[in-house]
Amino acid sequence: MAIDLAVIGGSGLYNFPGLENTSRHRIDTPFGEASGDVVTGDFAGRTVAFLARHGESHTVPPHRVNYRANLWALHSLGARKVVGVNAVGGIRSDMGPRVIVIPDQVIDYTHGRYTSFCDVEGAEVRHIDFSEPYTESLRRELIDAADRAGIAVIDGGCYGATQGPRLETRAEIARMKRDGCDLVGMTGMPEAVLARELDLDYACLALVANFAAGCGDEAEISIEEIFAHLAAATAEVPRILGVLLKG
Template sequence: MSLDLAVIGGTGLYQFPGLEVTERVRPETPYGAPSGDIVIGTLAGKRVGFLARHGESHTIPPHRVNYRANVHALHALGARRVIGVNAVGGIRADMGPKVVVIPDQIIDYTHGRFTSFCDVDGAKVEHIDFSEPYTAPLRQLLLAAATRAGVAVVDGGCYGATQGPRLETRAEITRMQRDGSDLVGMTGMPEAALARELGMAYACMALVANWAAGCGDQAEISLDEIFANLAECTSQVPRIIQALLAAE
């Protein structure tokens, strides 16, 4: 039985509140094991799969996530739509802490990651069109769902994906600003591209945990503040997803 939707949770989202769990699976893939169990259950009468990107105890840093195994496992379970939930830093003035953003573009600054299912001997080489990295119809469904759920979100913006796990320098953020990045995070790529290679609809829900280095009025980034802001943002995620599914 296929999944109506898959959700990949980022930092701060390790379980999915409201999901009526029916099973937990951890399928092996040609690329190894996913980050943890894929928790399957029902939400708003729909069959949903949830995977904690960093593991349920946050033991996997962003540059060590097995993105290929995660995406492949969800696809093998029948997921054809994926919402990636990502903790990010805010660069643009209207994307400060506790803001939820549905970005529409991405710049990849990562390195050394397995970025494609083509990265194995004998695999078919796929040149995906990645002009629009997030699937427009799924983005629109998220935006409409947020409105119905009464959650304010920012429509659009460019996600700059960095290597991590360290946070960025002020100079790096200044460069990203010049490049057109509005947000900075560590897990946006290659997840989005891998989903595209498998023909899966993919959209991102970016939760702003803090101002990026040199942005806003903070002198120093506090991890305690990051997690407090994330807790507030994360509480909005199930409401938006439930509103999306309830309308279908």
């Protein structure tokens, strides 16, 4: 199957609006079950594959996502370009709620996750170059598409990936800020590195749902507000990807 673009939906994006003539695919992988069925269909005149990272009912927490199975499933269907849509918190002052960021760097604070396809018996050990964790050509396509769609995005930024599912303490965010992180999320890794191991083009659309702890004016982060901001940012995703696909 020829897949023009694969999209992994994060919190708030459990199906792909506008996807037509859909088919569902339950893929058996050597790494167990993916988060759910891969849904393929037509969008903007091209073939798109969509997978909800947390399951279509948000039943899979970030530290339990089978990232290897998810990427393997998309790859086995013929995907070569993958856009990960990630809900994040903003650390940098200009990355507040409803802002869309296309990061160019990542720092991994997660633990206990399967981070490589190499750690199965008999697998080839690959020491991949991960200096630039996102595919620059795909990042540029997303930035250009957003510009042509009239949607403001921030080019670049460092995504700090934490374990979750809890939100971070003020002290943890202060440390991440000292480390150079601009955003904080729970699902950016190992997704990016697994895509690289499969030689997939991969880029991230980071949707800011809230300021991280200690970075905004709110005394406490409201889950209701988070999902309201996330819904507003998520609504822009099909417009960006539609322009990207039309070329």
